[in-house]
Amino acid sequence: MTTASDLRSGKTHRDENFPVASWIIRPEHRALILAFYNFVRTADDIADHPTLPGEEKLRLLDLLEAELTGTGETQDVAVSLRRALAARGMPPRHAVDVLVAFRMDVTKLRYETWDEVIHYCRYSAMPVGRFMLDVHGESISTWPASDAICAGLQINNHLQDCGKDYKALNRVYLPRDALAEAGATVEMLGEAKAPPPLLSCLQKLAVRNAALLDEGRGLNSGVKDFRFGLEIAVIQGFADRIVGLLKVRDPLSERVHLSPLAMLGHTLAAVAGEIGRRAVGRHPVTKSAAGA
Known part of the structure; x- marks a missing residue:
């Protein structure tokens, strides 16, 4: 089964126009920030995929949200972020909000x-x-x-x-x-x-x-x-x-x-x-x- 991570473009946090979890940030925050970045980057790459049909993009974005907010274990970036947020007692609302934009990118x-x-x-x-x-x-x-x-x-x-x-x-x-x-x-x-x-x-x-x-x-x-x-x-x-x-x-x-x-x-x-x-x-x- 194709997972969301299989559709990554190869772009990483080092390729952005701004620092992501840089050496400036306190070390204890970097793992959570990178988990959030990888989730968002994966969703962005799905929305921007040049050949993936729109219906499949929306299905995968929905699956990311379901596993971020639920209990599924098939989408590694969603599972990693869910666990990282839970360890800090933080809700997933900001990641859920970002998915709204990626669905807009599709439609x-x-x-x-x-x-x-x-x-x-x-x-x-x-x-x-x-x-x-x-x-x-x-x-x-x-x-x-x-x-x-x-x-x-x-x-x-x-x-x-x-x-x-x-x-x-x-x-x-x-x-x-x-x-x-x-x-x-x-x-x-x-x-x-x-x-x-x-x-x-x-x-x-x-x-x-x-x-x-x-x-x-x-x-x-x-x-x-x-x-x-x-x-x-x-x-x-x-x-x-x-x-x-x-x-x-x-x-x-x-x-x-x-x-x-x-x-x-x-x-x-x-x-x-x-x-x-x-x-x-x-x-x-x-x-x-x-x-x-």
């Missing part, structure tokens, strides 16, 4: 408005941040800032991979109303280089996403765990750099991802900056405040 190929995209992010990205906050025992009051950062990370990814998503999966996360306002069409995503109307649309969306990321600027000062605060600062630094590239580059024809060397440099800079900020008790400065 919904277009988004009409920015609000529809944010609704998708409510299930695809925000539960990941909420899970991390719960792992570290942080207050629910940190959720809104986390939601903004996680949605911003997701939309960065949508903009980076817009051409690939269209060509490989016929999936478009760019809001139709934004495309129409710029005079762009979905079919332009199939070209080797973004025509001016599409490039204008993409860069305007990047500007809007930068503002969304800025809404989460205070998250690292809102968490109590020092090392988790460092990790958040690193993630924010990566997100800021990527959205900066998206504001000025064409994701269809130019590099809009960070190289390993750039990621290392941004990591060290973010860690040093966060340590310095905490040492003097300063709060993060939003871009809007800095420009006032």
Whole structure:
């Protein structure tokens, strides 16, 4: 019998645009975080599988949820996460929420408005941040800032991979109303280089996403765990750099991802900056405040 794990793409936590269970995080949390990541990555790979029929994708996603919340033993990533969560006395709600987004990926190929995209992010990205906050025992009051950062990370990814998503999966996360306002069409995503109307649309969306990321600027000062605060600062630094590239580059024809060397440099800079900020008790400065 084919299991969900048999359909993994080969992508691991080391291939993401942001650190996952990095050396910064406390060692006692890493196994649970990796169990959550492997579950989510497996579900994502099922939803994005290029040849698997939609009905089979939905069946496997349902099976993952059933074994995550039940007693089955056939899907190893679901069983591993179920046991890891049980050992910490944590419910599976955030992983269940993420499955909602992957079912949407199977059944919904277009988004009409920015609000529809944010609704998708409510299930695809925000539960990941909420899970991390719960792992570290942080207050629910940190959720809104986390939601903004996680949605911003997701939309960065949508903009980076817009051409690939269209060509490989016929999936478009760019809001139709934004495309129409710029005079762009979905079919332009199939070209080797973004025509001016599409490039204008993409860069305007990047500007809007930068503002969304800025809404989460205070998250690292809102968490109590020092090392988790460092990790958040690193993630924010990566997100800021990527959205900066998206504001000025064409994701269809130019590099809009960070190289390993750039990621290392941004990591060290973010860690040093966060340590310095905490040492003097300063709060993060939003871009809007800095420009006032």
